[in-house]
Amino acid sequence: MSTPANSGAVVTIWFVTAADPAAVIASEPRSDRGFGRKYLAQLNPAWPITPIGQFALNRSVPASAGEYYIAGYPGITLVQTVIEDAHRLSELDPRLLTSLPANDVYVFATDTGTDFGGIAHFREGEVIRSLCARRDRLYEDIGLPDPFELPFWAGDHDDGSGTGIDLPFHPVDLVPAAQRAWLGFDIAVDGPDLHVTAFAVDGRPEPRFLNESGHRATPDLDTVVGRASSRLGISVRDPGYDDYETHDGDGDGDEFRRLAEASAAAARRIGRIVARRGRALRATIGQKLRHTDRP
Missing domain, CATH: 1.10.287 (Helix Hairpins)
Known part of the structure; x- marks a missing residue:
């Protein structure tokens, strides 16, 4: 697996073994820096791993190219990075999808610059559902729509900006709905902070000090x-x-x-x-x- 390119979609992967992921997140567990470093070293031993901060993901900008935001909680592991070609989530690098043992793996991808949104649910390695699209192009549609998708397909989220061949919703808007339905929470809306540890794998030096938003601080x-x-x-x-x-x-x-x-x-x-x-x-x-x- 090579270092991510300078552009692409922000991909967030949840490895879940907990029966109630929302309850785990509600307890506001802390991320473990040692776990994240070990995970990346196993994912690609050739990467130069640089810690670049610890902060709340829901109060920070998403990961950029060459960065990994990682959190290991009881029964849940979160990995966020940028992937150049994430148009078909079912075809993500198997080394990434199987990098941790989990009963269920949920993947969410967004590229706000192109209006791309993707959702995928894997159970024991099999694709249960994958939908990846822009408003004007459907890249992948595997499995039956989940109940939370029905209002989107019915046009309840149509803002009238599309043409006759466009989807009746913006795919990026489907991502938080999928997260809430599959995990039980939306990190952009729900209260508890989601503590992560950030690493760079592109050889950059370690920043001197970072605040909770990942920026330099005194x-x-x-x-x-x-x-x-x-x-x-x-x-x-x-x-x-x-x-x-x-x-x-x-x-x-x-x-x-x-x-x-x-x-x-x-x-x-x-x-x-x-x-x-x-x-x-x-x-x-x-x-x-x-x-x-x-x-």
Whole structure:
């Protein structure tokens, strides 16, 4: 599997074994950075994997080319990336579709620039339903329409902008409806945050700091200490920390706060020492200058 090209559809894949996906998401589970890194390393060992942020997917822009947004929750795994040719979801790379064991795999694809929308449901490797289309072109229609599709085919979502041969709805509008019907929620509308970890596989350097929207931000002391300890291979919680192991990754706790406070106190002490030495040095130089004119 090669690195995604610079254009294409945003494809979101849900690997589901949980009986009630909506209940899992409602608990707002945290994503695990170690899991995402391990997943990508197994998907393509040749990729240079760069962590680029942790944030709520429902409050951020979608993944771009060369990026993967990943979240591993109890019974659910989410993978979002950009795929150049996603016009037939039933033909997605099998290595991606089978990259994780799951009873059900749901795939959603959108390209707002072309009005393309695609939905697909796989059960134990078999295509149950796949519909991929633009308003003026049907790429794939496999399986029977699900009940949630009927109002769309009946013209209830027709805005009157199409011609006689166009579909009576915009395919991109079908995607959130499918997500709600199949998973029980719409991440763009429903309340709980969907925490993901973002990675780049195109060789870009790791950004210094990112806020929850994935943009550069001024770090606070806790973030500075956390990043420094991480680069030294030290965990505030566990000196034997391994980025590939499972851990909650929330970054809080008394130990973290004590380390942050100790670091701040050490910085203040260093500042006082430097100031005292500076004053002493200035006094010494001044004394010597006063005596330079003496024989």
